[in-house]
Amino acid sequence: MQGPFPFHGSHPVNRVAGAGLLVLAAVAAWLARGYTVNFIADPVGPRAFPWVAAGLIAVGATFMLLRPEERAGPSLPSGRLRPFLLALVALGLYPVLLPLLGFITTTAGVMWVLARLFGGRAVPSAAASLGLAAAMYLLFVYLLSVPLPLGRLFLAGGGG
Amino acid sequence: MSSFSLLLEGFAVALRPLNLAFALGGVGVGTVVGMLPGIGPINAIAILLPVIFAVGLPAESALILLAGIYYGSQYGNSISTILLNVPGTTSSVVTAIDGYPLTQQGKAGPALATAAIASFVGGTLSIFGLVLLAPLLASWALRFGPAEYVALMALAFAALSSFSGGSFPKALVATGVGLLLASVGLDPNSSVARFTFGELRLLDGLDFVVVTIGLFAISEVFLLLERTGAGEAAATRVGRVGLTMKELAFSGWSMLRGSVIGFLMGVLPGAGGTVSTFVAYGAEQRISDREGTFGKGDLRGVAAPEAANNAAATGALIPLLTLGVPGSATTAVLLGALMGLNVTPGPLLLERNPEVFWGLVASMYIGNLFLLALNLPLVRVFVRVLSVPRWILVPGIAALGCVAVYAVNGSVFDLFLMVGFGVAGYGFRKVGIPLAPVILGLVLGPLMEKNLRRALALGGGDWSVLVSSPLAVGIWGVTLAVLALPLVGAMRARRQG
Numbered sequence: 001m002q003g004p005f006p007f008h009g010s011h012p013v014n015r016v017a018g019a020g021l022l023v024l025a026a027v028a029a030w031l032a033r034g035y036t037v038n039f040i041a042d043p044v045g046p047r048a049f050p051w052v053a054a055g056l057i058a059v060g061a062t063f064m065l066l067r068p069e070e071r072a073g074p075s076l077p078s079g080r081l082r083p084f085l086l087a088l089v090a091l092g093l094y095p096v097l098l099p100l101l102g103f104i105t106t107t108a109g110v111m112w113v114l115a116r117l118f119g120g121r122a123v124p125s126a127a128a129s130l131g132l133a134a135a136m137y138l139l140f141v142y143l144l145s146v147p148l149p150l151g152r153l154f155l156a157g158g159g160g
Numbered sequence: 161m162s163s164f165s166l167l168l169e170g171f172a173v174a175l176r177p178l179n180l181a182f183a184l185g186g187v188g189v190g191t192v193v194g195m196l197p198g199i200g201p202i203n204a205i206a207i208l209l210p211v212i213f214a215v216g217l218p219a220e221s222a223l224i225l226l227a228g229i230y231y232g233s234q235y236g237n238s239i240s241t242i243l244l245n246v247p248g249t250t251s252s253v254v255t256a257i258d259g260y261p262l263t264q265q266g267k268a269g270p271a272l273a274t275a276a277i278a279s280f281v282g283g284t285l286s287i288f289g290l291v292l293l294a295p296l297l298a299s300w301a302l303r304f305g306p307a308e309y310v311a312l313m314a315l316a317f318a319a320l321s322s323f324s325g326g327s328f329p330k331a332l333v334a335t336g337v338g339l340l341l342a343s344v345g346l347d348p349n350s351s352v353a354r355f356t357f358g359e360l361r362l363l364d365g366l367d368f369v370v371v372t373i374g375l376f377a378i379s380e381v382f383l384l385l386e387r388t389g390a391g392e393a394a395a396t397r398v399g400r401v402g403l404t405m406k407e408l409a410f411s412g413w414s415m416l417r418g419s420v421i422g423f424l425m426g427v428l429p430g431a432g433g434t435v436s437t438f439v440a441y442g443a444e445q446r447i448s449d450r451e452g453t454f455g456k457g458d459l460r461g462v463a464a465p466e467a468a469n470n471a472a473a474t475g476a477l478i479p480l481l482t483l484g485v486p487g488s489a490t491t492a493v494l495l496g497a498l499m500g501l502n503v504t505p506g507p508l509l510l511e512r513n514p515e516v517f518w519g520l521v522a523s524m525y526i527g528n529l530f531l532l533a534l535n536l537p538l539v540r541v542f543v544r545v546l547s548v549p550r551w552i553l554v555p556g557i558a559a560l561g562c563v564a565v566y567a568v569n570g571s572v573f574d575l576f577l578m579v580g581f582g583v584a585g586y587g588f589r590k591v592g593i594p595l596a597p598v599i600l601g602l603v604l605g606p607l608m609e610k611n612l613r614r615a616l617a618l619g620g621g622d623w624s625v626l627v628s629s630p631l632a633v634g635i636w637g638v639t640l641a642v643l644a645l646p647l648v649g650a651m652r653a654r655r656q657g
Contacts, residue, residue: 017591021333028340028355037350043621046347046354049339049609053601056336063329083385088583091378094562095575107562111555114381118388120551128552136563144193144207146567 011068018064021057029054083117090114102151108133167291170518174526179224182217183523186228187530193229194236197377197560200249202490204233209497219501219516224523226497230490231283231527234473235535238275238466239542243268244557246377248564250368251433251469253599254441256376257323258454258461265457266399268546272539273403274459275466276532278415282467283528285419286426286474287521297427297475298482304428306615307626311635312428313608316435316600318642319442322454323596330593338601341366342609349613361573370565370574371581371602375595377561378582383589384554398547401540411463414444422468426475432488433472434603440468446645455594474524481505481517 032050090113097106108129115125140146173179193204205226212222237248242259255275262271289297304312317335324331344355345365356362418440425436444464445454454461477494479485484506486492498505503516535542545553565578588595612626619625627633 013591017587017593025336031355032343035347035352035354037352043616044609044613046350046352049605050343050354053336053339053343053605056332056339058336060329060332060334060336064333067329080389083389084382087382087385088579091381091558091579091582092576095572095579098566098572098575107559110562111559114555114558115551117385118551118554120549125551129555132552132556133559136559140563140567146207146563147570148563148566 014064018061021061021064025054025057025061028057087114087117099149100151100153102153103148104130104133104137105151107136164291166514166518167521169515170520170522171525173220173515173519174224174522179221179523180526182221182225183228183526183530184534186225186230187232187527187534188228190229190232190234191236191239191531191535192232194233194248195240196236197240197244197246197248197373197557197564199233199564200237200252201230201233202249202493204229205490205493205497209493209500212497213500219498219503219513220519220523222497222501223516223520224526226494227520227524227527228530230473230494231279231470231524231531234469235276235279235531238279239272242271242275242462243542243545244377245380246557246561247372247599249433250599250603251437251465251472253372253434253596254323254437254465255462257441257594257596258456258458261455261457262459262462263546267457267459268399268543269401269539270403270407270459271462272542273536274407274411274462276535276539277403277408278411278418278463278466279470280528280532281415282419282422282470283474283531284525285416285467286423286471287525287528289423289471290474290478290521294478294482297424297478301427301429301479302483303629303631305629306611306618307628307632308635309428309430309611310608310615310626311632311639312425312435313604313611315635315639315642316438316442316604317608318639319438319445320597320600322442322445322449323438323594323600327592327594330591331597334588334593334595334597335601338598338603339605340601341371341598342602342605348610361571366577366602367568367574368599368602369568370577372599373561373565374578374581375585375588375598377557378578379585379589381554381558382582382586384550388550398543401543407459411459414448414460414463415467417444417447418464418467419471421464422471423475425468426472427478429476429479429485430488430607432476433469435607436468436472437465438600438604440464442642446642470528477520477524481520 029051032047032054035047035050036045090110094106094110097109100106101109108126111129111133112125115129116122120128137148141148174183189208190201190204193199193207194201208229209226212225217225234249234251237252238255238259241247241252241256243263245256245260245263247253247256259271259275262268320331320335321328340355342365344362346353346356346363353363421440421443422433422436425439426432441461441464444460448460449458473490476488476491480491480495484495484504486495495505498516503513548556562575562578565574566572568574585595588598615625616623619628627636
């Protein structure tokens, strides 16, 4: 795939990713410029490592922009966008709904969405999700002593 | 040697039927708990410790149980790492590099078996090392100051190109991202808040579990979603379960080398298991990767780090038992356990309670043995996990991951971070940026930075303090050799070709 000079050999995905990463490195370095302290005993200072990190990213990203890929190149998303977005929304809503609806309900809900996205039929997915979520709740709360939320909605109503 | 006779006495204690039951039970429970994503040995021990105290077991029995849980959960971690690409602890991350591709090629069984055997070899050899070398190594560990640690971290980073998966620039990017993630939070040396954007919850930095579950498990959800949508089978194929003798012999030397590296590094407080897995993998790749199979599913890439982290676990006991200094978070929990059992680790442990020390050593050996005996036949059972259809398995893993992340701080903010890392991990994997160097940067970065700044502070700002001791110079020498090795090999190949 011939690109415009000087991006002759590089894969278009690498070009986009490389550019994005260069921006990231620049932003990080710019943010870190203010991380200074005034004592002499610390010549390195708190901004050194972020700058080293940004430098590494910048160097790597530049090569990504310019060099042809050595071995297996990047793979473009082969699926449709909708399942990804649905999964993302479900996972993103999980932390929002967790304190409200409690562990079992929210987890079962998200699990059901994911199960459907993976081809599970509606009713078996619902059963599996609820069952697994309940089992996890019992395992973690009672056996492993990991507190999981019951949900404000249910507690306010007088019991969970 | 009186040490040897004490060791035999230790075995006598460890082999009492009740203690054997504890060893077996500990390994069993540990394995199951360790299989849960995000739950590593330290969680398992910390969770079960109150139970152990409440029951009021004698010290030796409690230690046997703890040792069993420790090894069991380490192996359980390896199981979820190899089968599902979800490393639960830092020391399992490197196993995923070759372990998961092996699963994808239908070789999950051999991979798990290799991991079990390598862990056993690592544990066994390191126990010999412990018995023979404990006092010597303890004094050696004392000579490791900040400058030496910096050199050691440099050595670990020098192994970086082994994790590049073919593209060194992308490995650089990954390491840089890991280092950036590591800088998030309050800088311990100067109390400057870095990259927190005013968010209080970021002051403690990013938790390893949050980053790992997001980068590995959640990104895996997106990847599998895409693959299933593209028509791939509804469950990963199980493939071959057994390990052939030829494969075992193939990875034999890797196990030995990994054990040595793991043991030596485990002795050093703070460095321990994780660093040893990275160095062991890097060394192994340089020594034995002729056809470039590492990273694509090479059993030796599983054998070396697995042997290393078990050997390191035993090595980490040396500073604990001889100096009373815990070398890692897990040994710190063990220290708490020991003190709760009225056993005070330290130089006097060997004099006051030799039966505890040798009982522990013997029980660790028994634990290792049970690990192998229990888990090898169970490999065919573990592998069955893969045949669970994805519409049940993937939501289940995602949910377990969410619990693990939530359990860290009880904070939903961490869950948001997890999803963010999931998207980032998905992006990285699509572009071909390897994830292991991110973890390398995340884990090793702070260690290196802390020690570098400490070394310079102690040296008054003079950079030559980094090469001031023969030990540091020696390690830098090894680092340079490690970096030069592939170049030498390439030059030699060019001359011949």
